[in-house]
Amino acid sequence: MTTNTEITLAELMIVAASEAWRDNGEVLASGITTIPRLGASLAKLTHSPELLMTDSEAFLVSEPVPVGPRGDYQPKYEGYMSFDRVFECVWGGKRHAMIGPTQIDRWGQTNLSAVGDYAKPKSAVLGVRGLPGNSINHINSLFVPNHGPRVFVAGEVDMVSGVGYNPKRWGEGMNQDFLDLRLIVTDLCVLDFGGPQHAIRVKSLHPGVSFEQVQAATGFPLLQAEGMGETPLPTAEQLAIIGRLDPHNLRGAILKNNPPARKAA
């Protein structure tokens, strides 16, 4: 458990997630669930004010809406973004979403549908949702709160919901130009797709985590990015902003036991 003054792993991951949206230009930043959403919000309030965001329901807001009960806070609307319009945005490619799939494979293919045999799955999850459309149309990043071989699977994911860089899946005439996978932020490290043929690499290790630990928790071989370093700790300014964006500390309930940013040896 962490004390009040200790920086948490969740906070480090929020800052790491926010980096995904740096230099994206004017696009809709969709961080789905607490940590990705706080990451997108932090990006907009610090290095990337040009990002568009919604109230997570139907309206564009000029200032990220704090997560959880809002008290007296009034969202600052600047436009409308119903799901109908989100789809139009998706198809036009002006979006960068970060979501947490159930499975991810070495090609960046994702599964949110069903684990096990498709006809009679061991676990029916949500369904493919918007993953096929998101992944083939705009920038995407991924979030994994429990880095392990059940998420990062050895072969292909059980039901390919989001597309990836698997050449066997792409037939002649299919346009791959808009497929653009950026970061995977996990509770152990930050990964990218910068290896040969978009192979997944460790970009940075969270404090106290070794490459070997990450490899052991991953069902396929990983590369080390040139200059692989340590994921930076949040600055005091970033922590203050995160505190305002998450006044009820919902971030503290995402990771089991809300561990500190530096993994205990």
Add this chain to the structure above:
Amino acid sequence: MALNKELTAAAAIAQLRSGMTLGIGGWGPRRKPMALVREILRSDLKDLTVVSYGGPDVGMLCAAGKVKKLIFPFVTLDAIPLEPYYRKAREGGSIEVMELDEGMFEWGLRAAGMRMSFLPTRVGLATDVLAKNPQIKTITSPYEDGEVYVAMPALKLDAALLHVNECDRLGNTLVRGADTFFDHLFARAAGRCYVSTEVLHDKLALDAETAKLNPYERYLVAGVVHAPCGAHPTYFGPNYGWDMEHLKRYNSSATEDNGWHKYLDEFVAGGEAEYLTKVGGAERIGKLKLPVF
């Protein structure tokens, strides 16, 4: 010309037949025509093909054994991410599925409404949506680019069920939620569309601003059902929020012995008036806070 389209919920559902393809409006636990869904639970209808951005509508119809096939991009209760009775049906292998991307699903409804056999899209390529649905074909652009697209087939509906904030006996409707999702496309894709409503007027007389809240034409509406609180326990803005207490009760029933039948007996079997009394009445439902996301 019968311009009084008012029906009871039972009379509307009596116009449906077993084996039909039935579209249900709304999105997850939001804007679902639950009073009409409950009327299906009380009916003898079976072998339905249900087409839905799924929430408790799908779960309940699965639990009651009404679903032969489900056409869907997801099923969820949002705050309770995994819909318990959908999971049971899916993991038990008891329903056929046509699982689609959210946008492909929209495209299928649009194609049906436009009387097209398909609409092209890039969405679905290189995924198992195509592998698991071999009936969905691709098509090559006839233009210079020669790009290969998915030919998303029309999702033609025999009937659609929708819930609206207000309507009149002629079938003119008004929707007021922050997001009213794709209900208009369900109305267009359906042979017959049945609308339940919080408020039923004899004849709407609107100013121009209010008239903009009219999402589709009355010629699409076959019947209107006066069903106050008819979306409960789902979120129906701006009238009421979702009923988390009730959704939790429903969710936990799935882990109890004979839980579904207990839920059915306690809430559904006695009719809609009794249902509303049991869930606290219009006064309590009207006070359910709108969710913040």
